Amino acid sequence: xxxxxxxxxxxxxxxxxxxxxxxxxxxxxxxxxxxxxxxxxxxxxxxxxxxxxxxxxxxxxxxxxxxxxxxxxxxxxxxxxxxxxxxxxxxxxxxxxxxxxxxxxxxxxxxxxxxx
Amino acid sequence: xxxxxxxxxxxxxxxxxxxxxxxxxxxxxxxxxxxxxxxxxxxxxxxxxxxxxxxxxxxxxxxxxxxxxxxxxxxxxxxxxxxxxxxxxxxxxxxxxxxxxxxxxxxxxxxx
Numbered sequence: 001x002x003x004x005x006x007x008x009x010x011x012x013x014x015x016x017x018x019x020x021x022x023x024x025x026x027x028x029x030x031x032x033x034x035x036x037x038x039x040x041x042x043x044x045x046x047x048x049x050x051x052x053x054x055x056x057x058x059x060x061x062x063x064x065x066x067x068x069x070x071x072x073x074x075x076x077x078x079x080x081x082x083x084x085x086x087x088x089x090x091x092x093x094x095x096x097x098x099x100x101x102x103x104x105x106x107x108x109x110x111x112x113x114x115x116x
Numbered sequence: 117x118x119x120x121x122x123x124x125x126x127x128x129x130x131x132x133x134x135x136x137x138x139x140x141x142x143x144x145x146x147x148x149x150x151x152x153x154x155x156x157x158x159x160x161x162x163x164x165x166x167x168x169x170x171x172x173x174x175x176x177x178x179x180x181x182x183x184x185x186x187x188x189x190x191x192x193x194x195x196x197x198x199x200x201x202x203x204x205x206x207x208x209x210x211x212x213x214x215x216x217x218x219x220x221x222x223x224x225x226x227x228x
Contacts, residue, residue, distance in 0.1 A: 033216065041220060041221070042122075042205055042220040043205065043207075043216075043218040044218075045216060048215055050214070056214045056215060058215070059215065091160070104162045104165075105162065105216065107159040107160050107161070109159050110159060
């Protein structure tokens, strides 16, 4: 079946503009994660959605970052008033199962964001 | 929160040799430890994982060991091949999987 997809694959924007990044998880996956990967670095957790529960936003670096997940499926990460330090690859991942079930995370291809 | 440290940052081995990558974690609540392989320009993919109630797990040339007391876990690749060249990430997550904490990555280069 189809894997996790993300769009756009690349986004170049000017400092101060808002951007929206989209993630389509694998159908039926209740858990969805957003990560940020700066060049040559590890993955930094941003936000976690699990079913209809309130999201865990503890990883969002500032109030310029927000995310939503509509209908328990598609998710959008929004960055307002982008800064150059926001330049990174933004990865989305989804997994099936409830909490405490040891199921694999599947990653999307990422969106490479460049803020000029 | 959890802090995962990974060493070394780069590792170069000759084809056929073994490679070992080590990670430490700080939160005793972490109980699941996956390892991911990320080839250049591609998405991370799970290669092996281990739960906290297991000390070792092996899958062909890849093995992972976990020492809960010392809070460290390691990835072992035997008989390395050029196609093993990639960046490897360790991660840790607590029982409810609400977040995964990743190490900073190890760039493995297998020389033919």
